Amino acid sequence: MSTFTPETPLFDVMRDASAHRIIYAEIPELASNPILHTLYHYPLGLILGTEERLRDDAVRRADILARITAIDPSQTPALPSSNVSLPQPDYEADSTTEGSAKVSFAATAAKWSPFEVELKGPEHGNPFTDVELFADFATAGTKLTVAGFYDGNGTYRIRLLVPETGQWTFTTRSNARSLNGIGGTFDAGQAASRGLVRVAEQFHFAYDDGTPYLPIGTTSYVWTHQGDALEQETLTTLAKGPFNKMRMCVFPKSYLFNENEPEIYPYEGSVAEGFDYLRPNPVFWAHLERRIDQLEELGIEADLILFHAYDRWGFSTMSRDQDDLFVKYAVARLASKRNIWWSLANEYDLMFEKSTEDWERFAGIVTANDPNAHLLSIHNCREFYDHSRPWVTHCSIQRRDIYKTAEMTTEWREQYGKPIVIDECAYEGNIDQGWGNITGEEMTRRFWEGALRGGYVGHGETYMDPEDVLWWAKGGSFKGSSPERIGFLRRIQEEAPGGRLEPLAGHWDVTSAGLENEYELIYFGFFQPTYRRFVKPQHITFEIDVIDTWNMTVETLPGTFSGRFRVELPGRQYVALRLRAVKTGNE
Known part of the structure; x- marks a missing residue:
C-alpha cells in the first residue's frame, strides 16, 4: 500500500504506527472502543463520518482524514525504546561480601x-x-x-x-x-508427574513418560482477573468438565463484555496515576501462579497468552525494552511450571505496533530462558504467522473462513507438518458476532471433524448474560450443550489404538481415522445416510459400533462383518461408525 484513502479499511490504517498515533490522539474514544475490532473492515471515511465526536465537525474530520492520507506507510518510524537501566558491576559497593545473601x-x-x-x-x-x-x-x-x-x-x-x-x-x-x-x-x-507435554509422532502430543496427551481445550481469556468467587466457580466447572487445556491471558482484557476493572494489575501503579512498566507487581504474579498450580491439580495445561491487543491500560503498547523485560520476567517466574504452554500472542496481527522482528525476538527470549523447552506457539486473527518457523512447536489457529474450520485440518497438516490445534473454531453462543453464535451441535461437529482429520479443536462459549459473565472471557459455569458431547468424543479418542486418531484414506465423502484393517472410525457429520456399503478383506472380521455423537450412545451391532457388507444406519445427523477387527487366539 502506497497511501491511505477514505476507502482504506480501518484495519489497515490502525496497523500503521503513525496513523495509529493520530487516531489515539484525536479520537481516543474510538481507540479504546470495546467493539473496535468489529469496525476494522469498514472504510476509514465511513468510520470518521459516523464517529460521535466528529459527526458535526466537518472541519476536524477533514483535517484528520488529510493527515492520515498524507502518510506514506513505508516511511513510518519505529516506536522509540524506553530508557531502562542495565545491570552494573557496581550495583553493590565493593565492601559488600560476595555471596553473603x-x-x-x-x-x-x-x-x-x-x-x-x-x-x-x-x-x-x-x-x-x-x-x-x-x-x-x-x-x-x-x-x-x-x-x-x-x-x-x-x-x-x-x-x-x-x-x-x-x-x-x-x-x-x-x-x-x-x-x-x-x-x-x-x-x-523419581518423577512425581508424567512430565511435560511434547510433540509426538509429528502431529500429536505425549507426556515425557510417553503417555499420549489429547489436547481437549477451552478458552477463558481473563478468568484469573475476575475475583475469588468467580475464579473458584470456574475451577469447580473445570473439575467437572472434559477439558485438559485452558487458553488464558496474562494481561486483563478490554473488549465486548470485558469492561470491568481487575482487582490487581501486572505492574505497580494504578489506572488513575498510570503504571510503571519496569516494575512488575509480585502480588499479581503470585496470584497467577496459584491459579496455574490449581489447573495442574485438575490435570489441565495452562496455554498462557503473553500478549494481546484488547487493552486500555497500555500493556499492549509498551516499548521494546518494557516488552522484553515482561517476557523475561514471565519465563523466569513460570518456566518451572510443568503445565505451561507459551503462546506469544492471541491474534498477533491485531497488535499493530509489533513487527515480525518483535515476535521473533520474543520467541528467542522464551527459548533462551526456558531450560525445559515448553511448547511454544503464536495465534492469528486474519493472517497466519509463519508456522514453519523452527521455534513454533505446533500450529495455534483461528479459523479464517466463515464456514470451513476443522475441514482445513488436512491442508494445514500437509502445509506445516506440525500438530494442528484449532484453538478458535468460533464459539458456542448467541451474541451478535459471527465468531460467537454457533450451536452446540455445530461446535461438537467441528470437534469430531477435526479429530478424525488428525487435529485438535478448541471450545469456548459466548452466551449472553445479564452480568456479562461469558465463559470465553471470564469463566464461571458452562451454559452450552457441547461440553458433555466433547467429553464423549474424548472417551472415544482415548479408546483408539495408541490413544489418538490418525487420518485414513478410502472415503471420498466422509472423514475416517484409525489403523488400516484394524480399527476405523468414520464420521458422517451433517450427512444422514440410512445405510453404508463396505468392501473389506474377506479374511478380516469386524465388530461394528454405531455411535450417536449427539445423544452419546454406542450400539454394537449383532454379529460380525467381513468382505462386502452393508451397515444399516439411523438416517440422522451426527452419527459415526466404529469398525474393530476381531482378534483371534492366533493373533
Whole structure:
C-alpha cells in the first residue's frame, strides 16, 4: 500500500504506527472502543463520518482524514525504546561480601517438579532491572542455566523444573555481590508427574513418560482477573468438565463484555496515576501462579497468552525494552511450571505496533530462558504467522473462513507438518458476532471433524448474560450443550489404538481415522445416510459400533462383518461408525 484513502479499511490504517498515533490522539474514544475490532473492515471515511465526536465537525474530520492520507506507510518510524537501566558491576559497593545473601532451598526434589532457591538480597534502585541473577545447575551429563527474578521485599528466586534424577549442584551468578557465587546441592528422586507435554509422532502430543496427551481445550481469556468467587466457580466447572487445556491471558482484557476493572494489575501503579512498566507487581504474579498450580491439580495445561491487543491500560503498547523485560520476567517466574504452554500472542496481527522482528525476538527470549523447552506457539486473527518457523512447536489457529474450520485440518497438516490445534473454531453462543453464535451441535461437529482429520479443536462459549459473565472471557459455569458431547468424543479418542486418531484414506465423502484393517472410525457429520456399503478383506472380521455423537450412545451391532457388507444406519445427523477387527487366539 502506497497511501491511505477514505476507502482504506480501518484495519489497515490502525496497523500503521503513525496513523495509529493520530487516531489515539484525536479520537481516543474510538481507540479504546470495546467493539473496535468489529469496525476494522469498514472504510476509514465511513468510520470518521459516523464517529460521535466528529459527526458535526466537518472541519476536524477533514483535517484528520488529510493527515492520515498524507502518510506514506513505508516511511513510518519505529516506536522509540524506553530508557531502562542495565545491570552494573557496581550495583553493590565493593565492601559488600560476595555471596553473603541469606539463602534457603530444599535438600530434595523430584524429577519434573519445581525446585526453588530463595535469596534475601538488596532492594535499592529498581531490582527488576538493575539486578541480573542466574544459577548454573549441573548433574551427571546435564548442565542448565536458569534466570532468577526479583519477587519484591528484598526476595529473589531461582526456579528449575528438575529434568533428571540424581544429585544436583548449583552456583549463582549476579552483578549484585551479595547474590553472586552462592552454591548448594540437592537430590532429585523419581518423577512425581508424567512430565511435560511434547510433540509426538509429528502431529500429536505425549507426556515425557510417553503417555499420549489429547489436547481437549477451552478458552477463558481473563478468568484469573475476575475475583475469588468467580475464579473458584470456574475451577469447580473445570473439575467437572472434559477439558485438559485452558487458553488464558496474562494481561486483563478490554473488549465486548470485558469492561470491568481487575482487582490487581501486572505492574505497580494504578489506572488513575498510570503504571510503571519496569516494575512488575509480585502480588499479581503470585496470584497467577496459584491459579496455574490449581489447573495442574485438575490435570489441565495452562496455554498462557503473553500478549494481546484488547487493552486500555497500555500493556499492549509498551516499548521494546518494557516488552522484553515482561517476557523475561514471565519465563523466569513460570518456566518451572510443568503445565505451561507459551503462546506469544492471541491474534498477533491485531497488535499493530509489533513487527515480525518483535515476535521473533520474543520467541528467542522464551527459548533462551526456558531450560525445559515448553511448547511454544503464536495465534492469528486474519493472517497466519509463519508456522514453519523452527521455534513454533505446533500450529495455534483461528479459523479464517466463515464456514470451513476443522475441514482445513488436512491442508494445514500437509502445509506445516506440525500438530494442528484449532484453538478458535468460533464459539458456542448467541451474541451478535459471527465468531460467537454457533450451536452446540455445530461446535461438537467441528470437534469430531477435526479429530478424525488428525487435529485438535478448541471450545469456548459466548452466551449472553445479564452480568456479562461469558465463559470465553471470564469463566464461571458452562451454559452450552457441547461440553458433555466433547467429553464423549474424548472417551472415544482415548479408546483408539495408541490413544489418538490418525487420518485414513478410502472415503471420498466422509472423514475416517484409525489403523488400516484394524480399527476405523468414520464420521458422517451433517450427512444422514440410512445405510453404508463396505468392501473389506474377506479374511478380516469386524465388530461394528454405531455411535450417536449427539445423544452419546454406542450400539454394537449383532454379529460380525467381513468382505462386502452393508451397515444399516439411523438416517440422522451426527452419527459415526466404529469398525474393530476381531482378534483371534492366533493373533
